Amino acid sequence: MELELADEKVLGNTNILVVGCGGGGGNTVNRMIDVGVKGIQYMVINTDYDMLEKSKAEIKVLVGKNVTNGLGAGGVPDIGRKSAEEDSDTIKEHLKGVDMAFITAGMGGGTGTGSAPVVARIAKEQGCLTVAIVTLPFLFERNMKMKIAKEGIDKLKEHVDILIQIPNENIFKIISDDVSIDEAFLKVDGILQMGIQGISDIINKTGNINIDFADVRTVMKGRGDAIMGIGKCSGKENIEMAIKEAVENPLLGSVGIDGAKALLVNFISGKNMSMTEFKKIMESISSKVSDESIVISGQYTDESLKDELVVTVIATGVNSAEKVEEKNSEEITSDKTPELKQVEKPENEAEGSWMEKPGTQIRSFKDMMWRKEWEDLKGGRGISTSVPSWEGKIGNKNQDLSYPTVLRGQQVRHRKNDDEA
Incomplete structure (x- = not known):
């Protein structure tokens, strides 16, 4: 694939590059280009040749040709990492002269999760102010994908100056039921779009109170x-x-x-x-x-x-x-x-009866539950204090008091049925 080198400067004295890693990052870049964020250069990195062909970015980098043959990482981050490392020199070449790199990826997959930390490391080595904006999986994608995503984020944190995490699940907080999938993801991409456009305006427009790139670096450098x-x-x-x-x-x-x-x-x-x-x-x-x-x-x-x-x-x-x-x-x-205090239950007293004495401190979760039951039995919540004769009194030695109340009740009822049989 023919590679196109970045222009030396596209924003006067500040060169900003957005790098989309993997399928999710590439989709974000396409949507940003469609919206029309100006004065920014875009690069996409992928192990999937077909997805790169569909990208609207000026710079496209197929990584890991010897690892994946252009067929993708199969959801395995280690393949994404090895692929990016195989073509690290190409990535490095495109990051030369860049002042600020925004790295975007959908975490939890193979290429994005594996390659984003590699791109971030190279960007930092080139002296770029490095910002990562990544998404986390939906809850319906289950724990394994979330685990992969968080492992990738931990590696990414080692190299970026600042990191912004967007849980995909939060999309449902801001959309109505009839919003399309494309519209929903545009709202997520809006954070990246607004951030980049805002920073571009801050740096490059002159006003009554100016902020320059050095100010931006002060606020962002190594801030997590x-x-x-x-x-x-x-x-x-x-x-x-x-x-x-x-x-x-x-x-x-x-x-x-x-x-x-x-x-x-x-x-x-x-x-x-x-x-x-x-x-x-x-x-x-x-x-x-x-x-x-x-x-x-x-x-x-x-x-x-x-x-x-x-x-x-x-x-x-x-x-x-x-x-x-x-x-x-x-x-x-x-x-x-409440603060727990170790106390011993008085000898020769029914389990629970000592709980009604003023000032008695609970000593365990079990005791706390006993107190609640005892207060309920005393009529505090309108519960009858009468105890069925077949169940026996509180403190019955045949009951296993470590069981929750409902299970002990079932246990006693089963015992009663067995006796009657």
């Missing part, structure tokens, strides 16, 4: 997990809505800008915004991060927007979705679980 968002509004009364849209994206799930180590915020307004408006918006956004966070802001005027305002927010060093879920779990546990 990140989010990017763009909010739009018409009229001053909708500014808060634009801010919310920029910092809270349902596609990113529970990940927010809270706790971010660095923020880059840029405003594009149709009319010259007032200093008071600028201050109000910045205070609203920066209040979500700590005083130690790096906050860089910019603003320029685009008269074609008239009364519209566009807010671009890039937050880096944020908590990943896994960390957020872990933190929430810890908070729930600490809020709900």
Whole structure:
């Protein structure tokens, strides 16, 4: 396959290259080209010759010809990795002179999962500011594919400056039942499109408060997990809505800008915004991060927007979705679980009767369940305190008290039936 070298510079002093790895990454690149994101160069990498032929990217790289014969990786990441390494010199050649590389892939398959970390490593070696935006499998694709995806992400994290993860499952949070598959994935690709277009505008347009590529590098270099968002509004009364849209994206799930180590915020307004408006918006956004966070802001005027305002927010060093879920779990546990104190059950007392004594501390989950049962039996929830004579009293030595109540009840009933037989 004939290879086409990247132009030396396509964005003035900043050369941005989007690299689509595998089938998912290639599809994203095609949709971005269809939407018409300008001033960006595109490259796709695949082990499948037929898929490359359908790509609209200027640069197409068939990797692993000696490994796959152009027939794909068969969902095996190791084949994707070996294929990319086989043609690493070609990939390196296309990354020469690139200032910023966006790597996109659908994680969980073979070529994308295996090749993306290789591309990221080469990009970093070339001195590129490296950003990866990847999708995670749907839940219906089951655990094995998710396991493969997360292993690929762990390898990718070793080489990228920032990483944005988009769970495909979150698509269902933002679409109606009649939305087509193409439309749904366009919404996912919108994060990549908005991020790249936003960064391109930030770097290359001159305004009242300028942000240059060095500022972008400061916010992104080695920052780990990140989010990017763009909010739009018409009229001053909708500014808060634009801010919310920029910092809270349902596609990113529970990940927010809270706790971010660095923020880059840029405003594009149709009319010259007032200093008071600028201050109000910045205070609203920066209040979500700590005083130690790096906050860089910019603003320029685009008269074609008239009364519209566009807010671009890039937050880096944020908590990943896994960390957020872990933190929430810890908070729930600490809020709900009482402090346990080891105590011994008094001798010669029926199991559970000692629970009604004031100040008695539970010592295990079993004891906690006993207390609940005891309180219920005392009539706290309207449950009768009478016990059927065939079941016996609480503390019956023939009962295995480690069983849940419903199973013990069944056990006693079976025993009664056996006795009657």
